[in-house]
Amino acid sequence: MKLYSTLSRQLEELPPPPGPIRMYFCGPTVYQRAHIGNARPFALGMWLRAWLRQRGYDATLVHNITDINDKIYDAAPGASAELAAQATQWYLEDTADLGLGMPDGLPKATDSVLSIVGFIEKLVDAGRAYEAGGDVYFSVMTDPGYGRLSRQKVENMEPEEASALKRAPQDFALWKATKPGEDTAWDSPWGKGRPGWHIECSVMAEDAFGPVFEIHGGGLDLVFPHHENELAQSLALGHDFARIWMHNGLLMRGGEKMSKSLGNDMTIRGVVDAWGREVALMLLLSGQWRKPLDFNEATLEQARAQLETFRNVFRSPSEPVGDWAAFEAALDDDFNTPEALAILHGWRDHDLLRRAFAVFGLESIADPDEAPPELVALAGQRQQARAAKDFAEADRLRDEIEAAGWRVRDVDAGFQLVPK
Numbered sequence: 001m002k003l004y005s006t007l008s009r010q011l012e013e014l015p016p017p018p019g020p021i022r023m024y025f026c027g028p029t030v031y032q033r034a035h036i037g038n039a040r041p042f043a044l045g046m047w048l049r050a051w052l053r054q055r056g057y058d059a060t061l062v063h064n065i066t067d068i069n070d071k072i073y074d075a076a077p078g079a080s081a082e083l084a085a086q087a088t089q090w091y092l093e094d095t096a097d098l099g100l101g102m103p104d105g106l107p108k109a110t111d112s113v114l115s116i117v118g119f120i121e122k123l124v125d126a127g128r129a130y131e132a133g134g135d136v137y138f139s140v141m142t143d144p145g146y147g148r149l150s151r152q153k154v155e156n157m158e159p160e161e162a163s164a165l166k167r168a169p170q171d172f173a174l175w176k177a178t179k180p181g182e183d184t185a186w187d188s189p190w191g192k193g194r195p196g197w198h199i200e201c202s203v204m205a206e207d208a209f210g211p212v213f214e215i216h217g218g219g220l221d222l223v224f225p226h227h228e229n230e231l232a233q234s235l236a237l238g239h240d241f242a243r244i245w246m247h248n249g250l251l252m253r254g255g256e257k258m259s260k261s262l263g264n265d266m267t268i269r270g271v272v273d274a275w276g277r278e279v280a281l282m283l284l285l286s287g288q289w290r291k292p293l294d295f296n297e298a299t300l301e302q303a304r305a306q307l308e309t310f311r312n313v314f315r316s317p318s319e320p321v322g323d324w325a326a327f328e329a330a331l332d333d334d335f336n337t338p339e340a341l342a343i344l345h346g347w348r349d350h351d352l353l354r355r356a357f358a359v360f361g362l363e364s365i366a367d368p369d370e371a372p373p374e375l376v377a378l379a380g381q382r383q384q385a386r387a388a389k390d391f392a393e394a395d396r397l398r399d400e401i402e403a404a405g406w407r408v409r410d411v412d413a414g415f416q417l418v419p420k
């Protein structure tokens with residue numbers, strides 16, 4: 001199986017099964033109901049884990065919760081811990097409702113502070129980081145390869161935040177001294193404070209998997225500075241860290257990146273409530289994971305139509321048409337889900353289709369449609385009328401059922417009701 005890696009800018013072959021394949025996908029910063037954009041890396045990680053297991057791999061997925069961050073302090077001055085706890089709960093509920101199961105580990109930054117402090121101490125001892133005014137910064141000039149992931153030259157990089165305490169503008173904070181208004185703080189050798197965002201993920205990933213693992217994932221907007229810095233921190237301690245870096249394309253709305261600041265926000269909760277989880281998942285599957293994906297009413301409507309096409313196959317008799325090897329080849333080639341869906345559109349074998357949709361948490365497509373009980377009763381009366389050769393009455397009952405939006409089909413076992 002091959003996957004594209006941002007680090008090498010090429011397709012990378014996975015080791016043969018059983019691996020292991022250990023995956024760390026960056027999770028949300030919890031300060032509001034999660035944006036639908038957060039559903040893409042979540043679903044990608046869960047689908048990839050399911051596929052790898054299907055292929056005989058020992059696959060594990062760890063997905064972190066960033067519950068210490070400037071955004072949380074800004075969103076709830078004086079009550080950031082309460083907001084983070086509430087928003088973590090929302091995220092777990094909303095992603096559970098996608099029906100894909102849950103990752104093997106969901107570490108929180110707040111549970112990892114002791115490890116984070118230990119990691120920063122090692123960086124300071126190794127001369128790769130320095131304390132200044134209660135903050136600790138990573139020294140970018142000690143890393144000649146810095147910029148290896150985002151392929152930027154240090155002098156062209158946009159510094160994250162200006163500070164007179166930094167030796168070089170591109171240095172980034174590993175530890176931040178407590179500022180007025182911040183209601184959470186932890187003890188450290190440098191005084192009270194809290195970790196920077198990037199070091200949280202280096203430590204949570206290594207706490208889960210050790211100093212080297214197979215896949216690191218996250219949105220394309222995390223390549224720089226977040227992942228560049230995670231990689232620099234871990235390499236600085238001689239740890240290889242992730243071998244393959246997967247960055248999913250962003251969700252767009254009308255060609256623009258969806259974000260809170262642009263005012264075109266959609267939450268996972270809102271989309272699942274309004275459209276159902278199957279439509280949301282079908283839309284995510286319809287795009288290659290590396291490419292941007294238009295997520296709006298029109299594309300949701302197309303996904304709904306696509307689901308209906310698949311449902312119709314399950315409403316028709318099963319035929320032995322389907323080629324598992326072709327499906328496998330599409331997913332093994334950089335996890336090409338749109339290609340896999342195109343292949344599934346040609347299948348008529350219900351058992352095979354059910355097995356394929358199970359990889360994507362969509363086996364519910366195969367569930368028979370449930371008609372309202374009064375229509376089931378009418379269809380039963382129609383069947384009796386037919387048996388009694390009262391075809392006028394049978395036709396009248398069929399018209400009544402059709403007027404209610406359902407079609408009655410005669411099958412060996414009696415009848416079947418399907419939506420029109």
Ligand SMILES: [Zn+2]
Nearest residue numbers: 026027201226
């Ligand atoms: Zn991260």
